[in-house]
Amino acid sequence: MGFGDGGRISDRWSSKILWLCAFGSAVGLYMVAVERQMQNRQKRMAAEAAAAAAEAGE
Template sequence: MSGSRGIVGEKWSQKILWICAIGSAISLYLVGVERQTQNRFQKMADDLDDIDYSEKSGGDGT
């Protein structure tokens, strides 16, 4: 009787382990996407600052 409990417990622990691994992979993916988005917005903001600076200094922006 205790032997069958161990097998069920082992199956459940393996499922929990897979769920944690998949959850970690999804979390890492979402962090990467968020960082890409932040970098894209930062680059756009820097480009706009460069355009504003060149307009204020009398340059043609190139």
């Protein structure tokens, strides 16, 4: 257990933490994309329903 060993261990841990943060960011971005896709689908369905109602009213 020399003085240089601690640096290698901390480098390994910092690398693991960096990968964990990158993975967490990717999961977060995926969840945001899915939520926006659901919101766009709801808006599109509402617009289609309004267009159909307007068409039926004419």
